[in-house]
Amino acid sequence: MRENDWTRVLGWPGYKVYRAEIDEPAKRLNLWVRRKRGNKQLICSGCGELVSAIAETYEREVRDLPCFEYLTTVTIELYRLRCPRCGVKAEKVPLLPSKAPFSKRFEDAVGLACESAAARRVALTLGLSPPPVRAIDLRYLQRWSESRKRPALRNMGVDEIHLGKKQKFITVVSNLDAGEPLWFGQDRKKDTLDEFFEKRLSSFQRGAVQAACVDMWDPFRQSIEQWLPKCRILYDKFHIMQHANAAVDEVRRAEFFRKGGAARAVVKGKRWLLLSRWVNLSTQKKRQLNALFALNRRVMKAYLLKESLDRLWSYTYEGSMLRYLKSWIDQLRWQRLKPMEKLANMLLNHLEGILNYCRTKVRLGVVEAVNGNIKALLRRGRGYRNLNYLLLKAQRLAATRTEFFAFQKAA
Numbered sequence: 001m002r003e004n005d006w007t008r009v010l011g012w013p014g015y016k017v018y019r020a021e022i023d024e025p026a027k028r029l030n031l032w033v034r035r036k037r038g039n040k041q042l043i044c045s046g047c048g049e050l051v052s053a054i055a056e057t058y059e060r061e062v063r064d065l066p067c068f069e070y071l072t073t074v075t076i077e078l079y080r081l082r083c084p085r086c087g088v089k090a091e092k093v094p095l096l097p098s099k100a101p102f103s104k105r106f107e108d109a110v111g112l113a114c115e116s117a118a119a120r121r122v123a124l125t126l127g128l129s130p131p132p133v134r135a136i137d138l139r140y141l142q143r144w145s146e147s148r149k150r151p152a153l154r155n156m157g158v159d160e161i162h163l164g165k166k167q168k169f170i171t172v173v174s175n176l177d178a179g180e181p182l183w184f185g186q187d188r189k190k191d192t193l194d195e196f197f198e199k200r201l202s203s204f205q206r207g208a209v210q211a212a213c214v215d216m217w218d219p220f221r222q223s224i225e226q227w228l229p230k231c232r233i234l235y236d237k238f239h240i241m242q243h244a245n246a247a248v249d250e251v252r253r254a255e256f257f258r259k260g261g262a263a264r265a266v267v268k269g270k271r272w273l274l275l276s277r278w279v280n281l282s283t284q285k286k287r288q289l290n291a292l293f294a295l296n297r298r299v300m301k302a303y304l305l306k307e308s309l310d311r312l313w314s315y316t317y318e319g320s321m322l323r324y325l326k327s328w329i330d331q332l333r334w335q336r337l338k339p340m341e342k343l344a345n346m347l348l349n350h351l352e353g354i355l356n357y358c359r360t361k362v363r364l365g366v367v368e369a370v371n372g373n374i375k376a377l378l379r380r381g382r383g384y385r386n387l388n389y390l391l392l393k394a395q396r397l398a399a400t401r402t403e404f405f406a407f408q409k410a411a
Contacts, residue, residue, distance in 0.1 A: 006031060009067060012095055015076070022070070029070035034077040042079060046086035053082035062096060064103045071127070074103065098139055100132070111140025115400065118380050134389070141392035148399070151178040153205060155360075157213040157367035158220050159236070160188040161374060163383075170387065171196075171220075172374065176213060176366045180398035181374065184387045190219035197227035211360040213367055215239035216350055232360050235353040237313050238368045243346060244306045245275045247339035251302040254339075274303055277310070301335055318358040325354070373397050 006017035010031060019032035044051045057079055064072045079091045097104045113122045114137040123133040157174040171185040171192045183200055185192040197206060206228055213234045214220045224233055252274055270292055273285060281289070293300035309328060315321040329344045347354065357364070374394050377384075384390040 010064075010074070012074075015095075027070050029067050029072045030075070031064075031072065032075045032077075042081055043092040044081055044083040044086055044089050045092040046083060046089045048092065049083070049085065051081040051083050051091075055080040055082045055088045060096070060101075062101050062103050062106075064106055065109060097143065100135065100139075102136060107136045107140055110136045111144075114140075115396065118382075138386070138389050138392070141389070141396055144396060145392055151175060153182065153201070153209055155211045155213070155362045156182070156209055157236075157370070158193065158224070159215060159367050159371055160217070161371055163378070172371065174367055174370045176211075176362050178398070179363075179366050179369065179401075181370050181391060181394045184391050186387075188217065188219065190223045193220055193223035194227070197223065211356070211362050213362055213364060214353075216243075216346070232356045233353045234356045234360065234362065234364070235350050236367055237357075237364050240347070240354070241306075241310065243343055244309050247337075247343045248274050248299075248302045248306045250339040251337055252299055255296055255299055274299070278307055298335075298337065302337055302340055305331065305335075305337075305340055312354075313357065313364070316358060318355050321355060321358055322351075325351075370394070370398065 015033045021030045155176040169188040173183040
């Protein structure tokens with residue numbers, strides 16, 4: 001091929017190929033490029049200003065996208081400039097976004113590949129080790145984050161994720177309207193959330209927050225009340241139903257130890273059945289539950305109370321929700337179910353945050369959806385040491401899914 005043909009194949013704007021070598025046994029293509037005659041826009045990498053004085057010329061080798069299934073390396077001729085402000089500095093080349101030996105479009109391709117596959121798999125495909133692939137992916141995500149417009153924070157969610165024995169918990173702050181995480185913090189203490197409000201939000205941004213959806217962890221509530229005095233606190237339905245499931249399981253365990261013989265055998269191994277919603281069970285599973293209920297009415301009552309509590313969030317008016325909650329609590333009067341009574345007391349102690357669901361319309365499922373995305377990333381990547389990298393991955397995943405659903409609606 002002629003030099004002009006190689007220039008068109010490479011497709012680097014403002015540069016031309018003046019030499020090409022093909023190593024057929026190694027399936028490798030080596031190209032040497034320099035600036036075209038009319039391309040003399042030399043930019044200082046220090047201050048970003050145009051500079052005309054050239055100090056010296058040097059070469060730099062980078063890996064580019066494969067060409068004709070050949071591993072392609074490009075040796076590019078570059079300049080060191082005499083900048084009046086910065087002294088001798090290398091020129092800034094948009095095609096080379098970092099000091100790493102990779103072109104921008106190679107890094108963009110690796111970043112896109114890492115959106116749907118683990119870094120170790122992408123590394124295996126490209127013949128690289130996982131650390132450089134993760135570094136490329138991080139730079140790709142940082143460029144994407146700097147170029148995007150961030151949505152305003154009006155409704156926020158706060159929750160924690162358990163990572164394991166070493167790191168234990170991270171606090172996750174989410175934007176409920178955008179459906180994406182905003183910030184990660186080590187541990188789940190009040191000081192952790194205080195750091196977010198103090199260092200990451202201005203006084204104007206704090207004043208714009210209208211609602212915060214949290215679980216019933218007191219340090220989170222105390223921090224929000226301190227920094228966002230006008231913000232309404234909502235207690236997440238998911239965590240309240242978690243407490244309800246725990247109460248049902250406590251009744252089941254108490255009945256298992258209280259009963260004997262055939263009755264104990266019926267209760268044994270039914271934990272996951274009792275934690276499931278009735279509408280999600282198959283016909284066979286429903287029969288198994290009915291057989292359990294026929295032999296143990298206390299477990300049946302606890303399960304029916306748990307199922308009926310889920311209706312609480314179907315009410316959109318505060319008065320209706322309050323009346324239904326009071327009628328639900330009245331049903332416990334003669335049941336003698338201590339775990340359910342504890343649950344009722346907890347609901348009364350957090351009544352204001354439950355009723356705020358009717359006063360402020362927010363999407364309660366977003367917090368758990370964000371947490372689910374983060375846990376999926378943790379499983380796929382087998383953990384992340386860099387929390388900022390994990391945050392950017394989660395933000396990109398949320399933005400990609402939002403763009404996909406917007407495209408579906410438009411189509």
